[in-house]
Amino acid sequence: MTGTTPEHEEIRHHFEDQLDAIRRGAVHLGSLVLENTKRAGDALVHNRLDQVAEIVRADDAVNELYEELETLSFEVLARQQPVARDLRFLVAITRILYEIERSGDLAVNCAKALQRMEGVTLPPEVTGALERLVHASASLFAGGVDALADMDETAGARLDREDDLVDELCGAFYTRIGAQSEILGLPVAIDLSRVGRYLERIADHAVNIAENITYVVTGDWPHEIDVALEPRNE
Amino acid sequence: MTVQAPERPDVGFFPTDEEYVELLDKRTRRGAVVRTGFLALLSVAVLGLVILLVTIVDDSFGLVAVVNQNEPEAVVAAAGYDPATTALSDLSKEDLVTSLQGTISNGVGRRLEREQRFFEDRLVFESQAKWDEVCASDEPPSGCTGGARDTSSVLLLVEERVIQPDVVAVNGMIPSVLDGQGFRDRIESEFITVPEKYPDYTFDQVRFQWRAWLSWKFITSPSSSTPEIAGISTAILGSVWLVLIAVLFAVPVGVGAAIYLEEFARPNRINDIIQTNINNLAGVPSIIYGMLGLAVFVRVLEPITSGSLFGDFAPNGRTVMSAGLTLGLMSLPVVIISSQEALRAVPNSLRQAGMGLGATRWQTVRSQVLPVAIPGIMTGTILAVARAIGETAPLILVGAAGFITVSPSSPFSQFTALPIQIFQWTSLPQPEWRNLAAAASLVLLILLLTLNAAAVILRNRYSRRLT
Amino acid sequence: MTEHTDTDIDSSPPTAVHGATPNGEELADDVAKVLETRDMDVFYGDFRAVADVSIGFRFNEISALIGPSGCGKSTVLRSLNRMNDLIPSARVTGEVHYHGANIYAEGVDPVEVRRRIGMVFQKPNPFPKSIFDNVAWGVKINGFKGSKAELADHVEATLRQAALWDEVKDKLSDSGLSLSGGQQQRLCIARAIATQPDVVLMDEPCSALDPIATLRIEELMLELKKDYSIVIVTHNMQQAARVSDRTAFFNVQLDEKGQRTGRMIEFTPTDVLFTNPEQQETEDYITGRFG
Numbered sequence: 001m002t003g004t005t006p007e008h009e010e011i012r013h014h015f016e017d018q019l020d021a022i023r024r025g026a027v028h029l030g031s032l033v034l035e036n037t038k039r040a041g042d043a044l045v046h047n048r049l050d051q052v053a054e055i056v057r058a059d060d061a062v063n064e065l066y067e068e069l070e071t072l073s074f075e076v077l078a079r080q081q082p083v084a085r086d087l088r089f090l091v092a093i094t095r096i097l098y099e100i101e102r103s104g105d106l107a108v109n110c111a112k113a114l115q116r117m118e119g120v121t122l123p124p125e126v127t128g129a130l131e132r133l134v135h136a137s138a139s140l141f142a143g144g145v146d147a148l149a150d151m152d153e154t155a156g157a158r159l160d161r162e163d164d165l166v167d168e169l170c171g172a173f174y175t176r177i178g179a180q181s182e183i184l185g186l187p188v189a190i191d192l193s194r195v196g197r198y199l200e201r202i203a204d205h206a207v208n209i210a211e212n213i214t215y216v217v218t219g220d221w222p223h224e225i226d227v228a229l230e231p232r233n234e
Numbered sequence: 235m236t237v238q239a240p241e242r243p244d245v246g247f248f249p250t251d252e253e254y255v256e257l258l259d260k261r262t263r264r265g266a267v268v269r270t271g272f273l274a275l276l277s278v279a280v281l282g283l284v285i286l287l288v289t290i291v292d293d294s295f296g297l298v299a300v301v302n303q304n305e306p307e308a309v310v311a312a313a314g315y316d317p318a319t320t321a322l323s324d325l326s327k328e329d330l331v332t333s334l335q336g337t338i339s340n341g342v343g344r345r346l347e348r349e350q351r352f353f354e355d356r357l358v359f360e361s362q363a364k365w366d367e368v369c370a371s372d373e374p375p376s377g378c379t380g381g382a383r384d385t386s387s388v389l390l391l392v393e394e395r396v397i398q399p400d401v402v403a404v405n406g407m408i409p410s411v412l413d414g415q416g417f418r419d420r421i422e423s424e425f426i427t428v429p430e431k432y433p434d435y436t437f438d439q440v441r442f443q444w445r446a447w448l449s450w451k452f453i454t455s456p457s458s459s460t461p462e463i464a465g466i467s468t469a470i471l472g473s474v475w476l477v478l479i480a481v482l483f484a485v486p487v488g489v490g491a492a493i494y495l496e497e498f499a500r501p502n503r504i505n506d507i508i509q510t511n512i513n514n515l516a517g518v519p520s521i522i523y524g525m526l527g528l529a530v531f532v533r534v535l536e537p538i539t540s541g542s543l544f545g546d547f548a549p550n551g552r553t554v555m556s557a558g559l560t561l562g563l564m565s566l567p568v569v570i571i572s573s574q575e576a577l578r579a580v581p582n583s584l585r586q587a588g589m590g591l592g593a594t595r596w597q598t599v600r601s602q603v604l605p606v607a608i609p610g611i612m613t614g615t616i617l618a619v620a621r622a623i624g625e626t627a628p629l630i631l632v633g634a635a636g637f638i639t640v641s642p643s644s645p646f647s648q649f650t651a652l653p654i655q656i657f658q659w660t661s662l663p664q665p666e667w668r669n670l671a672a673a674a675s676l677v678l679l680i681l682l683l684t685l686n687a688a689a690v691i692l693r694n695r696y697s698r699r700l701t
Numbered sequence: 702m703t704e705h706t707d708t709d710i711d712s713s714p715p716t717a718v719h720g721a722t723p724n725g726e727e728l729a730d731d732v733a734k735v736l737e738t739r740d741m742d743v744f745y746g747d748f749r750a751v752a753d754v755s756i757g758f759r760f761n762e763i764s765a766l767i768g769p770s771g772c773g774k775s776t777v778l779r780s781l782n783r784m785n786d787l788i789p790s791a792r793v794t795g796e797v798h799y800h801g802a803n804i805y806a807e808g809v810d811p812v813e814v815r816r817r818i819g820m821v822f823q824k825p826n827p828f829p830k831s832i833f834d835n836v837a838w839g840v841k842i843n844g845f846k847g848s849k850a851e852l853a854d855h856v857e858a859t860l861r862q863a864a865l866w867d868e869v870k871d872k873l874s875d876s877g878l879s880l881s882g883g884q885q886q887r888l889c890i891a892r893a894i895a896t897q898p899d900v901v902l903m904d905e906p907c908s909a910l911d912p913i914a915t916l917r918i919e920e921l922m923l924e925l926k927k928d929y930s931i932v933i934v935t936h937n938m939q940q941a942a943r944v945s946d947r948t949a950f951f952n953v954q955l956d957e958k959g960q961r962t963g964r965m966i967e968f969t970p971t972d973v974l975f976t977n978p979e980q981q982e983t984e985d986y987i988t989g990r991f992g
């Protein structure tokens with residue numbers, strides 16, 4: 001796996017290769033979902049209905065890769081008797097894969113909401129708030145995928161804090177929808193608030209991914225580390 | 235001491251702590267008693283061994299009462315030197331020969347000269363004409379071709395023929411060291427109380443001197459009818475010949491048979507029977523092998539064992555060859571069995587490894603199994619040979635000569651051997667022979683110990699090389 | 702928050718993973734087998750140790766034989782290169798085909814069979830000779846024709862292949878027994894592949910080794926399967942899981958006469974066998990519910 005010091009001799013090269021392949025596969029999966037999330041956000045902001053089919057199709061590839069990676073993790077778990085960090089990695093990666101796959105579904109949900117809102121032109125106040133939310137959410141998700149790519153144990157706590165911004169932007173988005181609800185009409189307002197919810201959830205998944213990475217590397221969950229650090233902070 | 239253990243529910247069949255302590259005491263005591271008993275048994279064995287060794291060594295050295303026909307001092311004085319400053323051994327060869335000339339008869343002198351001449355350039359007892367005539371005959375004596383006697387052999391002749399020491403009484407090493415005067419006093423009183431024991435001498439003639447029966451001279455001299463000058467070179471050489479022939483016969487045959495039985499033979503009825511018989515043969519008394527040797531090697535195979543087939547000659551089959559083969563045959567079962575054991579001790583994994591690489595059975599045996607087995611085979615063989623060296627009974631049957639002075643020079647020579655010599659000497663009446671037998675026993679023991687040591691060293695060296 | 706582009710992320714697709722075979726692949730009969738038993742029974746005297754074993758081993762794969770003690774897996778292995786011939790009472794019926802030819806046919810010399818189908822044993826058993834000679838001996842006795850230098854080159858290449866060269870290159874003339882257990886076993890593997898067989902049989906090769914040495918041997922096997930086909934018997938089913946491409950499960954069954962006889966229960970790709978075995982019996986065994 002990653003993070004072994006150079007003087008330290010690796011014996012199980014084939015096992016390492018398998019773990020690395022899974023990790024790289026998961027990063028690839030994450031980048032696919034990130035791309036699709038951005039595309040869905042972009043379609044919403046610019047009312048690009050033509051993108052919907054493309055987004056749905058891209059998610060099929062995501063689901064396929066997800067299944068493949070999950071089977072592989074399952075097989076490695078069954079055959080290699082991983083322990084310690086390797087075990088944490090394989091257990092965490094199945095959760096991470098799930099988080100990524102769910103995020104992909106949420107991106108599709110956004111696209112489907114756009115489909116339902118066909119013909120509706122959103123007022124610029126709403127699209128502006130939506131654009132900021134999309135950008136923050138995608139950025140957070142990219143942070144989650146980065147944490148996975150770099151096995152960065154610090155990302156968990158950081159993304160958890162950054163998630164507050166997404167929640168804030170989401171709240172602002174809801175406020176705008178509320179202000180414009182009469183112009184938008186109830187069905188559109190509901191769909192839009194759902195979209196806000198989806199984007200906020202994508203950010204949550206990203207935080208979960210990063211927290212799982214913290215767990216893999218340190219063996220503890222970020223909030224446990226926070227708790228442990230608290231007395232020193234005060 | 236008691237160990238503090240946590241309380242456990244009483245199940246009834248374990249002793250209480252007090253009972254346990256008592257029981258433990260009893261068990262410890264019983265162990266100590268048994269250990270002491272075994273130590274006592276060991277002491278008995280060691281004691282027996284020590285007594286045996288002490289007896290032999292005691293007989294091999296000690297004070298003797300000797301009467302010389304001519305005192306060495308007189309010989310020195312007769313040669314014109316001062317006996318106070320010059321010893322017999324300081325005399326020149328010429329002086330010694332002159333002294334001989336003055337004592338022994340011309341007939342004896344001529345015989346000695348024909349055996350080996352005294353000087354390269356001149357004859358002492360023989361006339362030149364007669365010498366040339368004898369040497370020109372069909373069977374010229376050894377003196378015609380060999381070189382001259384050296385000083386030390388002439389000195390030996392002088393001691394034997396001129397001084398003619400006669401040992402009249404012997405004493406063991408330990409009493410000699412502890413109480414040498416006692417021995418002298420005893421002999422002196424015996425001259426008075428039982429004069430018939432010493433009919434030829436008076437006590438004044440008796441000299442007391444320290445004598446090592448086991449000496450270099452003893453080892454290098456041939457046997458003799460005079461105990462004072464008798465040696466065992468003939469017997470040692472005979473034993474060496476016997477061992478050589480026995481080894482040359484028993485080792486290839488025995489090791490070969492063992493390899494076949496262990497590595498090649500499939501377990502079937504015939505091989506089982508052969509194996510059982512070999513095991514039984516190892517327990518057959520050696521005298522039976524002697525009878526076999528007499529019947530087969532001495533009688534039936536006489537043309538071979540007497541050498542008549544090869545042009546060499548011996549009057550009959552009672553030769554080194556016959557005896558060596560008999561001893562070889564006797565050692566064979568032991569060699570086979572110990573070689574088999576050595577081969578069996580080679581881990582099977584080596585054979586499998588060899589065969590697994592596509593080697594044939596023989597390639598595997600030769601390159602992998604035998605090298606590992608060789609230390610064991612050698613140890614077994616050497617021990618079997620050591621046993622053969624000490625063997626007496628079959629040699630008597632096969633016809634070892636009790637008394638010969640000519641060392642064996644070929645497989646078809648007559649021979650004697652160390653144990654035979656010892657056996658023969660112990661049956662002679664004069665007490666000196668017993669001392670000689672003891673000294674010869676010591677030589678035999680040393681020979682055996684050397685062989686055993688060689689076995690151990692060889693085994694260790696081999697097994698070190700392998701790991 | 703940092704700006705991310707796709708190039709930040711390692712987005713290459715997962716590479717093919719060693720040891721993993723595509724899911725659910727059935728044992729197709731038309732794939733060429735390097736070694737194949739057909740209705741093989743092995744007897745020791747009157748006792749039938751294994752019955753009706755039909756199993757085909759493929760090129761450049763590691764096949765593992767697992768099962769409880771007495772199930773006959775080692776017996777099957779030793780029948781594959783006629784090592785069982787060394788046991789006087791052993792008898793094989795049925796056929797064992799090597800490249801399509803029956804190695805038990807009349808006129809086949811077992812010596813040749815063993816030269817083609819090498820073997821590594823349970824306990825490391827290097828010859829009590831130098832490391833060099835351990836490797837060179839098998840080559841020499843099989844009629845090596847090259848020069849001394851060529852032999853030295855071949856020994857070096859073999860030791861490199863066995864991942865042992867760096868550890869022994871400075872002490873080739875030392876005794877093979879001076880090495881550690883794991884090194885000895887790798888020396889034995891080197892010795893076995895020095896004669897260039899195309900199948901290597903391994904009879905519990907790691908059962909006498911510590912876990913690290915075991916992992917090294919397993920890693921070596923994964924390397925060697927590129928050039929050789931390997932059949933391994935192991936008590937350790939985790940080992941079978943780790944290294945093998947296919948696993949055969951053997952179990953003891955009572956035959957018509959009430960005798961205990963080993964039989965092959967299933968032979969499936971290892972990932973299938975350890976995640977979703979075809980036979981309930983296999984699942985019971987590998988999950989430790991073995992009665």
